[in-house]
Every structure is written in structure tokens, then in C-alpha cells.
Amino acid sequence: MSATVTDSAIILSRVPWREADKRVVFFTRNHGKIDGVAVGAHKIKSKLAGHLEPLRAVDVMVAEGRQGYKIAQCMTYHNFVDVEPDISRVRCMGILVRFVKHVTEFGHSDPELYDMLFRGLALMQATEISELEGNFGQSLMNLAVHFGYAPTFDRCMLCRSEENLSRFSPEHGGMICTAEKVFEKTFIFNGFSPQIVVEHLKWRGLV
Numbered sequence: 001m002s003a004t005v006t007d008s009a010i011i012l013s014r015v016p017w018r019e020a021d022k023r024v025v026f027f028t029r030n031h032g033k034i035d036g037v038a039v040g041a042h043k044i045k046s047k048l049a050g051h052l053e054p055l056r057a058v059d060v061m062v063a064e065g066r067q068g069y070k071i072a073q074c075m076t077y078h079n080f081v082d083v084e085p086d087i088s089r090v091r092c093m094g095i096l097v098r099f100v101k102h103v104t105e106f107g108h109s110d111p112e113l114y115d116m117l118f119r120g121l122a123l124m125q126a127t128e129i130s131e132l133e134g135n136f137g138q139s140l141m142n143l144a145v146h147f148g149y150a151p152t153f154d155r156c157m158l159c160r161s162e163e164n165l166s167r168f169s170p171e172h173g174g175m176i177c178t179a180e181k182v183f184e185k186t187f188i189f190n191g192f193s194p195q196i197v198v199e200h201l202k203w204r205g206l207v
């Protein structure tokens, strides 16, 4: 007897696997991150293949086998990537998804995170392009806060001073005041920007 899991999921990644298979990582709403193999997904006739692209929300059924999960069914219920996608939107979505993939553990259920990621991706798809960067920064920051990786903006990471904060240090995960000698890479801080959160997470190998 093999167990099956049926759930809603966001596809985080898909890579070739063995000769003709694909390995897909899902973030499911109720079962957390799981990975499954789509057998023969390279074949053009595979009905599954079109539903296994990243940046889709799907209804998926996987069956437990001797070597992990096999994908039995997968049906798209929302595609976050438009037919003629704007590359900057897709880039923002890719960072949100990579962060969730890196920071979550397999099998750890977190429906609140599922909803947060879904909202973030839907916002990246629908927002005015002029507001994309700002909304992306906020969505990434929401996820960073959720996982306890939020950078510190209100005090110096070295002396705790709340004044003369001029630079952001990804290495220290927060601000550095003008009194400090720093040798690591820092960024001039002109207020909150998505790039700063990205650099903060990049330094930690999370995006």
C-alpha cells in the first residue's frame, strides 16, 4: 500500500531527472515542501508536462513510492506567468520562489506561508509596472519577516547607535553608523529599497 498526497501547490522548481524524467519541487498548502518525480515528462505526449512549469499554482496528487514521491496528477489552476511575460515581473517572482525554496524544510506545513507566497506572486503579475519594485520589496520583506530573516534598519549593528546610519551591511544584516570602520561590502542607504533586502538574503545564500 502506498500513501498519496493531494493538495494545492505552487511549483518552486523543475529539473531534468534521470534520462526522461523531471524532478519537481512543490510548496503545498497543507503538506509544506515536497518533491516528486514525473516519469517520462520529457516526452512530448506527456499530459503532465505542461502543468509542471515553475510559477504555477496547481492541484497535485503524488503517490509515495520506494524512492520518494511520483507525480500522479497535476492540473494548473493559476499560471502566474502571462503568455507574453514581462521579464522584470518574472525575475521578481523567481526571487520570491527561490527564497521560499531555500528556507523551508521538506514536509513542514505552513498554510499561512502558502497564502503569502500566492499573494506575492499574484501581485507581481498584476501590479502596475511602475509599482513593481516597491511591491516586490514589500513582498520579499514580508517573507523575510515570516522566516526571521528581516534586516535591521533602526540601529547600528556594531554599536547600537540609532544615529548617523548611512550604510547597509549585508554581512551584518543591518545598518552601520558613520563612526565605524568597515571593510566588507556595504551599500549607501537612502531609505528602504528592494535591492538591500535582496543583498541581505543573497549574502546568506537564500536567494
Ligand SMILES: [Zn+2]
Residues within 6 Å of the ligand: 156, 157, 158, 159, 160, 161, 176, 177, 178, 179, 180
Ligand atoms: Zn556604530
